[in-house]
Every structure is written in structure tokens, then in C-alpha cells.
Amino acid sequence: MASLKELRARITGVKSQRKITSAMKMVAASKLRRFQTRAEASRPYAEAMRHMMAELVAATPASETAPILMRGGQGKKHLVIMLTSDLGLAGGFNAQIGRAVRSLAGQISQNGETLMLLPLGRKGGDIAQRAFPAEIVEKLPGTGGKEVPFDVASQLGDRIISMLEKGEIDKVSVVYNRFVNAMTQTPVTLPLVPLAVDEEAPEARKDAPSEADKPLYSFEPDEESLLEQILPRNLKVQLYAALLESAAGEQGARMAAMDNATRNAGKAIDRLSQHYNRTRQANITRELIEIISGAEAV
Template sequence: MASLKELRARIGSVKSTKKITSAMKMVAAAKLRRAQQKAEAAGPYAVAMRRMLGELAAAMAGQDGAPKLLAGTGGDRVHLLVPITSDRGLAGGFNSNINRRTRQTVRKLQAEGKIVKLLPVGRKGADYLAREFSDLIVDRVIGVGGKELPFSAASDLGDKIVSLLDAGEFDVCTVIYNQFRNVMSQVPTPLQLIPLGLDDAAAAEPDANAAQYEFEPDEQTLLERLLPRNLQVQLYAAMLESAAGEQGARMTAMDNATRNAGKAIDRLSQTYNRTRQANITNELIEIMSGAQAV
């Protein structure tokens, strides 16, 4: 049985941990509000842009000269996966869920005879995938999950993907990110970026409702500017969703840790009190035994 001194030390240590987890929970809650507002603000624009270009991709399907960012290379042999994780831990299953989904996707594609390449975003995903699939990693992006998430982070990532596409490094590009539902729920979601196709909502619409587009100044010039921007917007929306999900997962994890620390303190306090009472009882018995002997 532990001594009273050891129990006091354990109780003090758990109390210190509880203070830290409680503070981290409050910090995550404050960051979550800002991240959620940004994700909600960027979402409708990204969805509308993807829908418009998805309809355009469907209209240009099979046409010669369609841009690669819109129609792809025409093949699907080489797949580039872009999993988005965080740079920091202590966020429950936030990162492990993305890593697990990425591993499953890699195995599935390889079983189908496809070639898979990885471009992880975030230290946790990059470290994990380096252990599992080091030979598949073509590049990595670390350090974009700071206090603020600038659009330049998505812009730089989009430029990397475009350069790989221009070099013929892949045929299909898919980003895997945690879609933010609420504080308790972040859903690992794959989103195909190249070639760009109709999403489920747009695909369900009747053909009669499909929009007709006229290009000004001209189709080629407009698409050259719009398609890279769309890629950056989709990546930025995914990164914002992931950032909100990270803070939600961290807040939940720290709340659970704080509750568990409180329960541990109660258990240790009970053990401490029982041990102290037992020691006092033993001392009284020794005193009474000594008095009777005299």
C-alpha cells in the first residue's frame, strides 16, 4: 500500500494535470468559435464554385483540349492522396481517423492495381505515413496549422499539386479531411479534386436545370485563371473544416481528460483518507497496548 506521502504527491500531480487540461479545453473552445465561423463562411462559396465547374466539366466531357484541372489526364492509373491532419496531438481520434482512412484508401487502390502517391498535410499525418508508406510520399506540408490559417497555405499547396500534375506525376487527386459536423463529430471525408466532377447534389438535378455558360473574354483565358483558383478554394475550405474539427476534437478530449482527472482525485482522496484512518487506528492500538502492559 502506498504511503501517505506518496498519495499526497499523486493527488497534487493529478490536480496539476487537471488544471492544464481545463485550460486547454477553454483555449480550444475559444479557437473553435473562430475556426467554425471561418469554415461556415467559406463553405457556401466553395460549394457554389465546385458546382459550377462540375457542371462545366460534365458539359466538356470527352472534348479535346479540356484543361487537365477540369477533365484530368484521361486516365486513373496513378492516384495522389492529400490527407489533412494537425501538427499537434491531444485531439482524441482526430488524426488517427484520417490516418486510418488514408491507409484503407491506399490498400484499396493498390488492390485494384493502382499506383498511389501521398502528399500529407500536417505533422501527425506525415509522421504516421512515413512509417507506413515512406516510399509513397512525394512531398509534405507542415506548419500550416498555427493560430491563423492564411489562404496562402492553400495557395501554396495548390501550386504543388498543379506542378505535379503538369509533370505527369498523377492522374487523379483526392483530398481526405475531417468534415466538421459538430463538437462531438468530425467525419473523415474524401473529396476528388482532379478531375473535377459533379457532386452528389448537382448530379441529382435534372438535366433541364443545368446552367448554360457564356465565356467572356474567352473560354481558355477564363478557365486558366478560374481552375487554379477553384483548386485553392476547395483546399482552403477543406483545411478550414479540418481546423474547426481539430479544435472541436481537442475541446472534447480535454473535457474528458478533466472529468477523468476529477474522478482520479476523488479515488485517491478516498484512499488517502482510509490509509490515514488506518494509521491512526494502528497508533491508538499501539498506545492502548502499551498502557495495558504498564
């Protein structure tokens, strides 16, 4: 049985932990409001651009001269970008990204493709190191829970374009947590290269109109010049939207995890306090019995 001194020390320690988790919860809630606003504001633009590019792909004749961001490479090297956090204490936020990547890796293997991993965030690097050490291209640092500048997505997009042009990769997908609310973050796998045809686009539906009735696109100054400008921009916009979604999801997951930890600490304090009071009462009762027994013996 623990002594009163040990119980007091444990109660003091748990109270200190509760103060820390409560403070972390408030910090995460403050950051969540900012990141949530930005993530929600980016969604319409990213989705509209994604749908526009998908319709453009469906209406553009496939050819070997098409931009590499549209058709992808000729090989089977599939780059998967993992968006995770640099910090822990975020519940299952990073673990579910790890499960999604392992599931995607199985699909890539079944398709006869070669997996290549580019984890963004220290936790993603740790997960990749344990599960796929030989497939890691490089471990990139995350934003550390701070603001997400567009330069991060722009530099990452430029690197992807460079790797595609050099033939180092042929396909690209990004795996991230889409923010739903503070309690829910949904893992999403988004293909970036080659561009996917939008299933909702008129050109992609089974009941699509005939060739004569399909919409015609006019390019100015010309198709190649326009696509060279739009495709890299679309890639960077999709990466930036994913980074914002991941940042908002991280703060939501951390806020929920710290809220649970604070409540559990409160319950632990109640149990320890009850144990302390019972032990103290038992000690007092025992001392009284000893005093009374000694008095009767005299």
C-alpha cells in the same frame, strides 16, 4: 500499500494535470469559435463553386485539349493529400484520418493506380511514415493550430498544378475532417482532379433532358481562357475550405478531449483522496491500538 507521502504526491500531480487540461480546454474553446465561424462562412462559397464547376464539366465536351485540372493526367498516379494536426491531445482526430487514408489506399490499389501521399501536418506525416513510407512525396508542416492564411492553400494549389503539368501525378484527392460540432468530426474524401460531375446537376441525372433541351453555356472571351482562370481558383478554394474545416475540427476534438481528461482527473483525485483518508485513519487506529496495548502491558 502506498504510503501517505506517496498518496499526497500523486494527488498533487493529478491536480496539476487537471489545471493543465482545464486551461487547454479553454484555449481550444476560444480558438474553436474563430475557426468554426470561418469554416461555416466558407462552405456556401466552396459548395457553390464546386457545383458550378461540376455542371460546367457535364456541359463541356470531353477532349484531349481540355485543361488538365478538368480531365486529369493520362497515367494512374493518384496523389492523396492528408490534412492532420501538428499537435496531439486531440482524441481520435488524427487516427480517423489515418483510417480513411488506408481505406482510400485500398480502393486505389484495386483500381490499379499508384498511391502517392502528401501529408500536411506533423501527425499525418507520422501516420504516413508508419503505414506508407515508400509512397510519401514530402511531409509538409501544418499551421500549428494558428490562423489559416489563404496563402497556404494557394501555394499547395500551385504545387499540385506544377506536378500535374510535369506528369508527376494524374489524379488528386484530399482527405480531411469536416467539422460538424465540438463532439463530431466526419472524415471526408474529396476528389479534386479530375473534376467530378455533380450527381445533382441536371446534366448528370438519369432523367436529364435531351441534348436539344440542355442548357447552353456561352464563354467570354473564350472557353479555354476562362477555364484557365477558374479551374486553378476552384482548386485553391476547395483546399482552403478543407483547411478551415480541418482547423475547426482539430480545436473541437481537442476541447472535447481535454474536457474528458479534466473530468477523469477530478474522479482520480476523489479516489486518491478517499484512499488517502482511509489509509490515514487506519494508521491512526493502529497507533492507538499500539499505545493502548503498551499501557495494558505496563
